[in-house]
Amino acid sequence: MSHAPAHSNRLAAETSPYLLQHAHNPVAWQPWGEEALALARAENRPILLSIGYSACHWCHVMAHESFEDPETAAVLNRLFVNIKVDREERPDLDKIYQTAHQLLTGRGGGWPLTVFLDPRDHTPFFAGTYFPREPRHGLPAFTDLCRRVAEWYGEHADDLAGHAWALGEAMTRLNPAPAGGEILDGAPLEDARAQLESAFESRHGGFGQAPKFPHPDNLNRLLRHWHASRVRGNEDETALKMAAMTLTRMAMGGLFDQLGGGFCRYSVDNEWMIPHFEKMLYDNALLLPVYADAAQATGNGFYARIAAETGEWALREMRAPGGGFTSALDADSEGEEGRFYTWTREEVEALLSPGEFAVAAHRFRLDGEPNFEGRWYPHVFHSLAETARRLGIDETEAARRFEAARERLFQARGKRVRPGRDDKVLSAWNGLMIRGLARAGRLLGREDFLQAAEQALDFLRTGLWREGRLLASWKDGRARHAAYLDDYVFLADGILELLQARWREGDLEFALELVEAVLAHFEDREAGGFFFTADDHERLIHRPKPMLDEALPSGNGIAAQVLLRLGHLLGETRYLDAAEGTLRAAWNGIREAPYAHTSLLTALEEYLDPPRSVVLRGHGEALARWQALAQKAYDPGRMVLAIPAEAGALPGLLAERRPRGEAIAYLCTGTACAAPVTTLAGFERALEGKWD
Structure with a gap:
């Protein structure tokens, strides 16, 4: 009763x-x-x-x-x-x-x-x-x-x-005072690189001491810096090593769920062993593309596996009916933090064969002291090679046993009382996940990730877009709360990434509608940059204009990135001017603390070295072949759109990128464009060098 x-x-x-x-x-x-x-x-x-x-x-x-x-x-x-x-x-x-x-x-x-x-x-x-x-x-x-x-x-x-x-x-x-007529230069990019190395924790990876957060924007900055240095001919191997070590240690540790995939919020220790057990959609949405990028940049399949398991976790555990993504999983279950994720040695031994247990026990050190309140929480202490040597078996057999053990433990864990799930759908966080799934789906060849990203976008457009304005939150059929800057620009950024995976009619138009709403209702036309709330938002005691990256990237940083890319792609000077105004509004803060403005640093980098855009027009397999070639190498400053020849009316400069033959490539750097390329061999040669 x-x-x-x-x-x-x-x-x-x-x-x-x-x-x-x-x-x-x-x-x-x-x-x-x-x-x-x-x-x-x-x-x-x-x-x-x-x-x-x-x-x-x-x-x-x-x-x-x-x-x-x-x-x-x-x-x-x-x-x-x-x-x-x-x-x-x-x-x-x-x-x-x-x-x-x-x-x-x-x-x-x-x-x-x-x-x-x-x-x-x-x-x-x-x-x-x-x-x-x-x-x-x-x-x-x-x-x-x-x-x-x-x-x-x-x-x-x-x-x-x-x-x-x-x-x-x-x-x-x-709220920052704008810089005057000063020249925007690359000094903060170098200063940020130095600050990241100063804050780097060289024993276990990451930045600073416990509690340790994953800081995906820092890792993205290091990967981008390494790539830029390589292009210049003075490769910064240390930048890559800092990013790679951090990505590896986080994924081997307890911050990453070794059985079910996905990352927890932060680690309470320096070793990434014991996390605060809540899992947030946005952390995983931000880490997913960084691991996919690292896999492409380094060729290391381990990073690809972590990206894949993170995306699989999101699809399995975080989707709402209709295709949106829910917000968070609780740290607690049955009244205890971490109860769902931890084990006794006896529980593990009872579930596994002796051979499976031997491998799992060595890798997770179940023969050592419990690492979380008298229980064991999985953290990889030994590599498969070390475990294989210890047990006198070959590495392939160790891997087979370990994967079998992981699957048995995962299935058994699924029968426990699950942590609570916050099942509201937030536009901003879904924008981040759309971007992450689109990028990982493209780089890993995961069709299911791309489909999920498209379904989430369609969910938001159908359920939270009303008469040219976005709403921030959806639950149980009710969309509520006027959207914030982050909602608009994270979603626009996600659409741009999704368009690079595959072209869909209407997606670019939606991104432009979002951007126009931002310019109309959020822009500070006097001092530059964008307020967090719209001009018709509820009047509060303060109207913030946040420039710093926090747990989420700065909305101003993402706005500037989106405006620069769209401005160059379409030849829209209003967008380029608004992006520059944002950088000038943030300039004093960027110079004082570049390390804290990584999203704006990416915009600054692309302002100083405009993004290289590749617009492909063509048919079927030929178009797909050219697209795969353009996206084969890690190049974070390159934007590739493969637009079918039969696509409808296109905005701005894209209307001039007309199809010809099986495929044609239009290559531009900022406002400078090379002659169109009509042969695959010529396109390959163009990609190997500077086409401007």
Whole structure:
């Protein structure tokens, strides 16, 4: 017999899985919106703003300790208007109040984010992250803190006007002032390379010390730098070695799920052994193309396998009905972090044959000490060659046994209670996954990846594109929330990558519609660059213009890349001017901290050395043959479009790229184009040299 929950609040009508997790708390939570904000103003009660996400471990801990506790809830309900926000649905609010936390406390924030706001203008006056129910770790008890905050507000509310002005001024200054007439040069590219080597952890790979994040943008920058140095004739082998070592160690470690594929959020140690077990769509979407690129650049099949298993994980575990991709898998199951992924030695031994167990035990060191809370979490300690020598068998037999062991363990694990899945579909993260699957599908020859990318694009276009504007989030048939800069530009970038895999009627037109919406509603026409929110977005205490890469690439960096590529491809000077304006807006920050602006560095690189575009027109097998030739080598600055001869009306300069014979190639570098090439031998010669 089912029982009605003892409590319900206004979150019960929401779609966000994170908000629904709190719908039956005794706390009188409300979603962010005019109703809650008006109530706070009318009653002059401060707002307790709590921001988190469904896969967040410490969000769960604070919920269990405090928000599910009736005594704590009674204090919160009496003193505050309580508002819950899913940071993945409302990254605008999260960016603003994470920034405010940094300004108020002098240190970085995180989740859960706990902020107390002035009800009159929503300015934060106290901020923190996780607070325990009882005092510990140098933190006060949450209810004691809440009482002190409410008491302080009652005594000092009239003093907050000056505080609000000062905080507003500080946040405004964070939006970069544009560079003047300075020449944009390549110095930050070299400086970033030096900074990456300085931060490189040479024993285990990666950058900095634990907790260690994968930083796919850093790895992409190193691969691009290596390629550029090779073209110049002074190959930077160290750059390639740093990228390769990091990619290898992450994939051999516990950051990568050795049984089911896909990457966890970060490693809690320097060895990449034990992760924070949540799996985010965006991490995998960003790592997937880097591994595929590394496989192409180095010829190392190991990277191809990791890319393939990452894509397979996404298709198997993260797809929503209709083809979109869901957001995250929780770190916890059965009330324990990592429970789904860890083993006892006895469990493993019971599932495997003696020969299989011998190989798995040596590779995963099951004969050593447990590495996670008395259990074993798979981490590759020994290569197959080492294991084969240890057991006195050949490497082929070791590989056969190991793959059989992996499959048996994977099938057995699938019968366990699975971690929760946040099944909302986010436009921005799907744009990243479309790009990753399209690139990996093309480089690895995976038709299933390409089909999945196309289906995800069609899902977004059908379900989240309304009258020339994009929506940010979809769940259970409901599309919600005005889209942000990242949604538009990540999706446009994904389409450009998908078009390089194969041409579909309507896809380029959709990318151009997205870009035109960005120029119309997000561009800062005075200072350059793009705001995170549109000009008709809800008015908040700050309109950020983020340039730094964080967990996601900078929307401004991706916007500049997309605009440069489309501008050169179509001969559209508006796009080129907007890209240059973005680089100038970010220039002072890029020069001061190039390492933190890797997405904009890629745009800078392509501004200084314009992308080489290859437009092919032709028929059937001949067109496919020319396309494969153009895309055979790793060349991140080359864009290849193979457009069937029968394709409909094309925009801009593409309209002049007319078909002739079985195939024809139009090769350009920036605005400089070579004579069309009409023979396969001539095309091969052109690809070997600089055609401009």
